[in-house]
Amino acid sequence: MKADAKAKLTVSAIQRFCMRDGPGVRTTVFLKGCPLRCKWCHNPETQNASPELLYYAKKCLNCQACLACEQGAHSFSEGRHHIDKSKCVSCFKCAGICPSSALQISGKVMTVEEICSEAEKDLAFYGESGGITLSGGEPLFQPAAVDLLLRCREKGLNTVLDTCGYFPPELLAPAVAATDLFLWDIKDTDDERHKKFTGVSNKTILENLRKADELGAIIKLRFILVNGVNSDERHYEKCAGLCRSIRSGVKPEVIPYHAFGGVKSEFLLKRGGGRSEWIPTEEQLAQFREYLGI
Ligand code: SF4
Ligand code: SF4
Structure with missing residues (x-):
């Protein structure tokens, strides 16, 4: 499959020299649009697909x-x-x-080629493991994200896709073929809570995860920990089970809730704000990591 270099994407931001969005030094492209409405969203400015x-x-x-x-x-x-x-x-x-x-x-509309060229500016810093990371929002909310991954691959860039896992199943195979590493964010294993706090069921997310694994994707699971929401041992156990079920998984990660998304909501003139009571304690983080064996 060849990339459509002229396909257009709406970009929220491009950040250079990122060290936490995959291996090595990375350029992270935040794409707009997301099917979820997580109440703890870190990047609320990416939820809406339009500028x-x-x-x-x-x-x-x-x-x-x-x-x-x-x-x-x-x-x-x-x-x-x-x-x-x-x-x-x-x-x-x-x-x-x-x-x-x-x-x-x-929100700026850019072509696949323009975004790729931005990432190529830092080629000298990527070394053997660095490259481009697509984040959001949900990158695959805009199907042309697959063209961007493919085009980066054509240019020899390492590709990482940071996904919430909620996207049309037909995008899965082309995305797997063009992605070196998936950062797969798991919000909650309890479906009722998932619906309550993100607005959607987790069924599509878990089914896509299973299929991505079958297709041979390299997957790093990332678990969001929100105190008082998903900070219970039943959830930790299920997350540990998910890690065991992934054949090509790399070391998972626990991501503690932080309140910065609430500050960003104010920039968007939205009501809401960060909730300090949701920040997990060090003890909760340690207990969760122990269940995951990390
Ligand atoms: S506030 Fe008024 S001028 Fe500014 S973007 Fe909206 S409509 Fe346009
Ligand atoms: S009043 Fe404030 S927001 Fe409006 S144009 Fe002046 S500096 Fe900008």
């Missing part, structure tokens, strides 16, 4: 230039800046005139 407005209140100069918005989404009273996101039609005129970058756009 959207971000507002960084600390950078705002209160210059009122954004009153130029034809929809009347911006207003000022008693020295405070208010934004009515329900009026915003995402024309991004205000972001273009904001002098302090308090208003920014999350």
Whole structure:
């Protein structure tokens, strides 16, 4: 299968010199769009597939230039800046005139070739193991992510796919063929809790995982630990069982909940915020790791 280098993807951000998104030094491409709505999401700016407005209140100069918005989404009273996101039609005129970058756009449409070229700029730093990592959001929410993996492969880059596992099964075989390592994030083995906290069942995720393993994918399972949500021994046991069931698994990882996603929600003008009571204790992390044998 040959990559379509002209296929387009909506990119939230490209981060260079990442050390935690797979082996070696990596360029991580965050793609927009996700079928899940995890209440603890670390990257809420990637959930929506379309470009959207971000507002960084600390950078705002209160210059009122954004009153130029034809929809009347911006207003000022008693020295405070208010934004009515329900009026915003995402024309991004205000972001273009904001002098302090308090208003920014999350989401840039780029071709597969353009993204690949960005990753190639750091070729000298990748060494034998580094390369490109696709993250999100769910990278496969945009099927052209497979073209991006293929194109990177054609150029000799090591490819990692950070996935929540929820994607159409027809994308699985081409994704496996173009990916050196899957970072497969498991949110919860309890389906009712999975539905409650992510908005979807875990059945598709676990079925895709089983099939990816059958197809020979190299998989690193990553378990999100959220205190009071999935911090119970029954879940730890099932996770250990999942690790044992993977034939080509590499050492799994426990990822503790952190509250930064909540801060990002504020930039998106969404309600919510981080929940400090969800941060797991060191004892919980150690107990979970013991079940996983890591
Ligand atoms: S244009 Fe930018 S700096 Fe000026 S008030 Fe609007 S958001 Fe703040
Ligand atoms: S993006 Fe456009 S519609 Fe939305 S607030 Fe800015 S100027 Fe108004």
